[in-house]
Amino acid sequence: MPEPTKGRVVGLQERPLGRTTLRTYRTKADIDDIIPNDRQPRLGPKEDEELQRQIDDNEGLFEPLLVEPHPEISGKFRIIDGERRWANSRVLVGQGKSQYRQVPIEVTDRTLSEEDRLRVWIYIHRQRKEWDAKEKEMVAYRLIQLVGRASAANMLGITFKELDKLTEVFELSERFKGLKDDAASLTWARELLGVSKKLLTPSVIDAVVDKVARKRITNSKDLRKLRSILPDPVASSHFMTRDGDLESAMLRLRAAPQQKVKVGLVDDLDTVVESVKNVPWATLSELKNDPEFLKKIDEATKLLSSLRTTLSS
Structure with missing residues (x-):
């Protein structure tokens, strides 16, 4: 043939x-x-x-x-x-x-x-679901390398401020290594850059990157807790130590009055224990196949483990 x-x-x-x-x-x-x-x-x-x-x-x-x-x-x-x-x-x-x-x-x-070729590629990819998931930051960064900042902004139809934000996210995402999905690094970078610039010092970024690499932080959305942790001197100082994590740092946030927090926490734990005791075993058997419920169990276990470690130190 x-x-x-x-x-x-x-x-x-x-x-x-x-x-x-x-x-x-x-x-x-x-x-x-x-x-x-x-x-x-x-x-x-x-x-x-x-x-x-x-x-x-x-x-x-x-x-x-x-x-x-x-x-x-x-x-x-x-x-x-x-x-x-x-x-x-x-x-x-x-x-x-x-x-x-x-x-x-x-x-x-x-x-x-070259301009037509790049415009065509951008137009095609903007129609695909990958654009918002993982491509727009990468493309912004690459376009600056290829055609310069002014042409990159023009081709993407965005302002210089928006372009700089996209490239900042991409450059930070390159520091998150070892993640299962390429797009995940961009998600981590977006969440971290959602923290106030005044609080997000280079040393804080280094600490977050290190803790993510060591699996001390496993959910990108948990980075939002830094908005409460970093303004607090005690909580922030603890988080910046090698063994500090988000959960243990949250436990060190200043609380007033302390006694009220203590009593409330004990009461809350009593409520949880009694609630578990009163659930029929048939219901618990059904819940073992509920992924959302199991996820909440894992989160609670992790938090209680951090609490126990803090109280023992």
């Missing part, structure tokens, strides 16, 4: 993408005739086992790669959008699955300018 002719135009169509309208045609190309763009906005690893499984299950790519005629290599195409799909198809081909060697592509009728 003869291979498809490279670059054969089978009918041009107009594809409006924001302020840029492309004229494209669809065909297929050998995976080795497609070359990634080294000035692509997306950073980080491209290989993804889940995406490879999806490609394999669908017996190929459902959505063609958007490519342009390579400006320097005749007969080759350069990727505008779809580098992850290309990279993971290439992995499958490397595993001996040659049926994925021919890749569906949508080809522009010309090589784009």
Whole structure:
């Protein structure tokens, strides 16, 4: 069976993408005739086992790669959008699955300018759910490297202040290592930067990064407790020690009157104990399959453990 002719135009169509309208045609190309763009906005690893499984299950790519005629290599195409799909198809081909060697592509009728190429990529990715989850900060940071601060703000349609905020989040996220999900580091950074700038000194940031790496803090939303801890000298000082954590620091917040807190805490614990004693075992048996209830049990256990440690010290 003869291979498809490279670059054969089978009918041009107009594809409006924001302020840029492309004229494209669809065909297929050998995976080795497609070359990634080294000035692509997306950073980080491209290989993804889940995406490879999806490609394999669908017996190929459902959505063609958007490519342009390579400006320097005749007969080759350069990727505008779809580098992850290309990279993971290439992995499958490397595993001996040659049926994925021919890749569906949508080809522009010309090589784009860098500004048009970036605008098209941004427009496409803004339509996807990943944009708010993990891409906008990364893209802002990368665009500044590629085209400078003024052009980056213009392409994203945001102010310099908004651009600086996005890059600040991305730079901080790069310090959170060892998390299961790439997007999680951005979530941690966003939460931490929600704390007042006056309180968020470099040493506090260092302490948080260290405690997250050592699993002393495991939920990014718990960082909101720093808004109460950091203004308090005693609680803040304790948190900054190597063994301090959010829960034990919260226990050191100044309280007035102390005796009222003590009595109230004892009464609350008595209430919890009596409540547990009075729950029928049949009901408890049903709750063992309730993930939200089990999560609350774990949180309570952790808090009580920190309380016991504090009282023993």
